[in-house]
Amino acid sequence: MSNKESQQFVCPPGLSHNSQMGDVHTVLLCTFFTLFSTFWCCVRPDFPSPRDSKLRILSMKLNVIFWALVCPELVLYWATKQWFEAGKVAEWFRRDNFEITCIVLHTDYS
Amino acid sequence: MGGFVLCDKNGQPTKVLTFPHFRRLLDEGVIDFPCLTSSEIQERSNFHPAFALVALLQAAWFITRCFSRLINASLMDPGIPVITQLEAMAAATVVVNWCTFFFAWEKPLDARSHILILIKATASPSTHHDRYQLRGPDTIVTEDFEREENLSGSQGTERRIQLEFPELESTSISKSIASFRITPLALLSTLFWPITSISIDLFTKLVPDEGGPSEFPDGTLKIPLFYVQNTMPQHTVLLPAITVGAGVSIFFLLLRPGSILYLSSWAARLWWAASISSTMLSVCMLASAILASVFYLLTFPLSPSNCMHACLTGLSNLFKSPFLSTLSLWLGLFFFYRVVSLAAAVISFRSTVGVVFWGRSWVDYIPHFS
Numbered sequence: 347m348s349n350k351e352s353q354q355f356v357c358p359p360g361l362s363h364n365s366q367m368g369d370v371h372t373v374l375l376c377t378f379f380t381l382f383s384t385f386w387c388c389v390r391p392d393f394p395s396p397r398d399s400k401l402r403i404l405s406m407k408l409n410v411i412f413w414a415l416v417c418p419e420l421v422l423y424w425a426t427k428q429w430f431e432a433g434k435v436a437e438w439f440r441r442d443n444f445e446i447t448c449i450v451l452h453t454d455y456s
Numbered sequence: 457m458g459g460f461v462l463c464d465k466n467g468q469p470t471k472v473l474t475f476p477h478f479r480r481l482l483d484e485g486v487i488d489f490p491c492l493t494s495s496e497i498q499e500r501s502n503f504h505p506a507f508a509l510v511a512l513l514q515a516a517w518f519i520t521r522c523f524s525r526l527i528n529a530s531l532m533d534p535g536i537p538v539i540t541q542l543e544a545m546a547a548a549t550v551v552v553n554w555c556t557f558f559f560a561w562e563k564p565l566d567a568r569s570h571i572l573i574l575i576k577a578t579a580s581p582s583t584h585h586d587r588y589q590l591r592g593p594d595t596i597v598t599e600d601f602e603r604e605e606n607l608s609g610s611q612g613t614e615r616r617i618q619l620e621f622p623e624l625e626s627t628s629i630s631k632s633i634a635s636f637r638i639t640p641l642a643l644l645s646t647l648f649w650p651i652t653s654i655s656i657d658l659f660t661k662l663v664p665d666e667g668g669p670s671e672f673p674d675g676t677l678k679i680p681l682f683y684v685q686n687t688m689p690q691h692t693v694l695l696p697a698i699t700v701g702a703g704v705s706i707f708f709l710l711l712r713p714g715s716i717l718y719l720s721s722w723a724a725r726l727w728w729a730a731s732i733s734s735t736m737l738s739v740c741m742l743a744s745a746i747l748a749s750v751f752y753l754l755t756f757p758l759s760p761s762n763c764m765h766a767c768l769t770g771l772s773n774l775f776k777s778p779f780l781s782t783l784s785l786w787l788g789l790f791f792f793y794r795v796v797s798l799a800a801a802v803i804s805f806r807s808t809v810g811v812v813f814w815g816r817s818w819v820d821y822i823p824h825f826s
Binding site: 373381388389390395429 | 552
């Protein structure tokens with residue numbers, strides 16, 4: 347729908363042009379704030395290198411945010427895969443800790 | 457990922473450990489098992505649940521308002537568009553990102569400090585297969601590090617690698633690592649990580665490589681940005697992500713033409729082309745992934761020596777072919793449309809007039825940030 351077509355609608359009583367523009371800015375701001383807060387919580391890059399500068403760390407995060415904007419399914423795929431892999435590693439850690447504990451107990455009591 | 461860093465006896469970080477490498481070093485007795493608790497890992501996170509709650513409430517309000525305006529429009533006056541392209545795209549992005557949040561809940565947010573793994577004092581470099589070697593006397597190194605502070609940028613990085621790996625000076629590894637920041641190729645490969653990552657994952661699954669790159673080369677303190685261990689069957693992970701992707705695409709496609717305000721007719725055509733393209737891509741990928749997964753799951757109760765097992769595995773691999781061909785053929789077009797649609801959504805918002813915002817919904821009275 348073009349501008350000309352959309353301007354054919356009659357403004358309902360009680361709403362002035364200023365209030366309409368205020369609503370436009372309100373929608374823009376709340377969209378921006380929602381996206382910003384969502385990305386800030388949900389986008390979690392990996393550990394940076396100990397030698398990375400703050401600018402590089404920020405650029406890493408912005409890179410993920412860009413892909414979360416363009417194709418969020420890919421970021422979901424990445425996060426899901428990391429979640430499964432981390433679960434496997436955690437399971438191995440727990441099993442290994444259990445074995446170490448058993449060995450220590452066995453050594454203490456023998 | 458990338459949180460474990462191997463240190464030498466002087467406590468200087470030398471390389472990032474992958475999980476197979478870490479496990480091998482542990483089995484060989486080169487390193488000790490780190491004393492770690494989950495709370496210790498979570499303390500490295502800069503995440504607070506209160507902020508997540510506020511963000512979640514805001515996202516919930518945003519989604520509710522979008523749906524409320526769509527429903528109101530269908531009841532009152534179907535001719536008036538009530539939602540902009542920007543809001544439609546933002547709503548889908550927010551939903552998928554909160555699905556991501558569920559899986560990344562325990563991952564530390566913006567963590568900075570690594571978990572340093574020290575080599576045992578009794579372990580000599582010749583007893584393990586690690587290519588890492590010990591450094592020279594401390595006094596010389598300290599002076600060199602003090603001198604190094606005067607350098608900056610890639611020069612400083614190169615100098616630090618020369619100090620930590622004097623035996624590598626004759627090779628080009630230190631130079632290649634030092635020039636990582638400024639190489640355009642590295643920049644491009646970092647920017648296009650999802651495509652390379654997924655293609656590597658899929659081709660590794662299709663052509664299994666038992667050896668695999670289980671560890672990073674020496675001196676690697678910059679891990680690949682989105683490195684993930686590749687030990688999981690892809691069917692488990694890929695299917696939910698593709699399902700969500702198909703859901704997003706179908707959501708875009710099902711939005712009524714009168715529900716969205718377009719800047720012009722070309723923006724409307726572009727939107728529909730993007731919707732149809734992404735929906736077809738997602739549906740084709742979803743169908744082939746479901747069939748491949750079903751045949752893969754059917755092989756579980758069968759023994760590998762059974763001929764039925766081989767037949768089902770072959771069918772599963774057969775349905776990966778359309779998946780890969782769909783992905784490779786349409787992915788570029790898909791990304792192009794997504795980027796252009798996003799740009800069009802932002803540009804068209806500048807020309808949005810007040811007709812989309814007439815009237816108030818009950819959702820506007822819920823406390824929110826705007």
